[in-house]
Amino acid sequence: MQEQISRAEIAGGAAPSGALVHEDTTAKWFLVSSVAYFFIVGIVAVVIAAKFVWPELMSTIPAMGYGRLRPLHVNGMLFGWLLAADMALTYYLIPRLCGVRLWSETLGKATAILWNAIILGAVVSLLMGWNQGLEYAELPLPLDVAVVVAWIMYGFNLFMTISQRRYPAMYVSIWYVMGTILWTAFVYLTGNFAVLFTTGVNQANLNWMYVHNAVGLIFTPVGLALAYYFIPKASNTPLYSHKLSMIGFWSLAFVYVWTGAHHMLHGPISQWLQTIAIAFSVMLLIPVWAAVYNFFATMKGQWHQLRDNVPLKFLMSGVVFYLLTCFQGPMHSLRAVNAIVSKTDWIPGHAHMAVLGAFSFFAIAGAYYMVPRVWGKQLYSDSLANWSYWMWMIGGIGFFVTLWLGGFWQGWQWNNPAIPFIDTVVALEPVWLVRFFSGILMFAGILFFSYNILATVLGEKPKPTAA
Amino acid sequence: MLRKADTSATWAAIISLVLFFIGGILTTVVPPLVDTTWAKPFENADPAKGPTGKLTPLNELQLQGRQIYIREGCWYCHTQQTRTLLADTKRSGWKGVDSPVSTPDEFVYDDPHLFGTKRTGPDLSRVGGKYDEQWHRTHFRNPRDLVPGSIMPPYPWLVEDAAEFKAIVAYMQTLGRAKDWRPDNDYEE
Structure with a gap:
């Protein structure tokens, strides 16, 4: 695959003198640190999966307890790996889509340093148990403030770049990045600051609005921005429909934010609010299908490229996982289904398919695409990249499917009060064992990926010459 | 446009x-x-309208225990909501008495809320008063001594620190007690 892309790259790289040269330092810094956190937090992930099977594992050390490592896993993967990788890739693609340099590399580098300081602060505070007690918003207040500052620096830099663009018409990825920047600002403020002024159900409602939209209005739009950019790029095919991408964008902007209360179906929250959340959750199928149809239609006649184009493999598998996860979401929101799957192990199966299967796959594809280009080197090993794909694919499917089956079964058992709770725990032991081994495979994916990126960055394998 | x-x-x-x-x-x-019930603490003196009782804010010791509950991440595996599902009211019940469902007015003083999203261990919304101090001491030291097959990690440091142990047990004994749905001091033998 690299052969093909390299040739295209050479064609682009051999631009006439005076052509725009991107510095890309900010993108490089963000990407390298995100890959490092992916690896470190991947170890944490395997440890907590092991704790389900061997609960005594490291259980005498408070900082290594499940309750401290789980938020480290969630926050580390979401903000240390995925969001940082997404930021790296948007620092790469926005200047290119706008035909100008990044507005300020200095500001970008400062953002990268601040972001790393936040993640290190998060590691320390979560291991110490300095936990605010709100899901996805565990970090103590000073770090929340630092996140807001970093986000303003990031958003300002990209908005200034966009405002100076050379092409007036904006490609859909630019919209999604702008949407991400703006929505994230308000979603984050709600989930980390507004909650401090509320209690009880009111606070839970704000918390779920944040938790849901952390995925729906942060990782979804930026993930789609990547997919809309990298699918046409990696396959060398124009996007099927601009209009359809608009429909997807505006329906996403309107529909997503209404659905937070579906996290409390059957719970102590007003029934009418639950019903609103259900109705809008079902409507989510509109933006999802608009995006997925567009990607599939773009690939029409191009599917043969999947045979040896690794970034495209990640991208299109990510699209399929995105479709599946976004089909599950509305289905879980139906009261009858929710009564079975809610609070079970089905839910981590669903969440991992969204965050790893869909959005991380987009970011991984972007990294495989971007790294050789910004460092001006050939990817260290195409074969290793292919192996990382299969490790994630097999491990991921093993993980998702066993948790769905196990979770569904668990939910059925819970709904039969004649079965003592502990029996429903013992019944899931094999599920957690398979999950652990699937996790090992997924970690192998991380290992191959991060080694490949590292070896490319540090290695001396230059771009093949055009000749 | x-x-x-x-x-x-x-x-x-x-x-x-x-x-x-x-x-x-x-x-x-x-x-x-x-929906004003979100902010109005539970209070009912009329048995005809359902369980009686009154929600009171936690005292200092109980609040301290709640902070430990948050610090150790208990809420990642234990929900605190008896949902409007028959099975939930049975599982939260005690000795044949079904538990009332959780209502917003029982959580008015909760900050942060601890409803939870994942039920790896049993729901704790009505656990208050069910198990005595000695039970919790043994259970924190090694849950499998009391519940074979449990996958809850041991928390020996909670038992070793007498003040912390006292606080977390005091907190847990308050859970779900605003509604007077069964007799007090009904610890499992």
Whole structure:
């Protein structure tokens, strides 16, 4: 695959003198640190999966307890790996889509340093148990403030770049990045600051609005921005429909934010609010299908490229996982289904398919695409990249499917009060064992990926010459 | 109008924020104004209207225990909500008495809320008063001594620190006690 892309790259790289040269330092810094956190937090992930099977594992050390490592896993993967990788890739693609340099590399580098300081602060505070007690918003207040500052620096830099663009018409990825920047600002403020002024159900409602939209209005739009950019790029095919991408964008902007209360179906929250959340959750199928149809239609006649184009493999598998996860979401929101799957192990199966299967796959594809280009080197090993794909694919499917089956079964058992709770725990032991081994495979994916990126960055394998 | 967003970043930004704020405000700011039970602490003296009782704020020791519960991440595996599902009311029940479902007015003083999203261990919304101090001491030291097959990690440091142990047990004994749905001091033998 690299052969093909390299040739295209050479064609682009051999631009006439005076052509725009991107510095890309900010993108490089963000990407390298995100890959490092992916690896470190991947170890944490395997440890907590092991704790389900061997609960005594490291259980005498408070900082290594499940309750401290789980938020480290969630926050580390979401903000240390995925969001940082997404930021790296948007620092790469926005200047290119706008035909100008990044507005300020200095500001970008400062953002990268601040972001790393936040993640290190998060590691320390979560291991110490300095936990605010709100899901996805565990970090103590000073770090929340630092996140807001970093986000303003990031958003300002990209908005200034966009405002100076050379092409007036904006490609859909630019919209999604702008949407991400703006929505994230308000979603984050709600989930980390507004909650401090509320209690009880009111606070839970704000918390779920944040938790849901952390995925729906942060990782979804930026993930789609990547997919809309990298699918046409990696396959060398124009996007099927601009209009359809608009429909997807505006329906996403309107529909997503209404659905937070579906996290409390059957719970102590007003029934009418639950019903609103259900109705809008079902409507989510509109933006999802608009995006997925567009990607599939773009690939029409191009599917043969999947045979040896690794970034495209990640991208299109990510699209399929995105479709599946976004089909599950509305289905879980139906009261009858929710009564079975809610609070079970089905839910981590669903969440991992969204965050790893869909959005991380987009970011991984972007990294495989971007790294050789910004460092001006050939990817260290195409074969290793292919192996990382299969490790994630097999491990991921093993993980998702066993948790769905196990979770569904668990939910059925819970709904039969004649079965003592502990029996429903013992019944899931094999599920957690398979999950652990699937996790090992997924970690192998991380290992191959991060080694490949590292070896490319540090290695001396230059771009093949055009000749 | 949406067409304008094709070439104008300002338009795109404004429209995407307007669309976002419609749903954002209607689902976060408006609901507590419409449904006042979210902010009114539970109080009922009339048995005809359901379980009687009164929600009181936690005292200092109990609040300290709650902080430990948060610090150790208990809430990642234990929910605190008896949902409107028959099985939930049976599982939260005690000795043949079904538990009442959780209502918003029972959680008015909760900050942060601890409803939880994952039930790896049993729900704790009505656990108060079910197990005595000695039970919790043994259970924290090694859950499998009391519940074979449990996958809860041991928390020996909670038992070793007498003050912390006292606080967390004091907190857990308050859970679900605002509604007087069964006799007090009914610890498992």
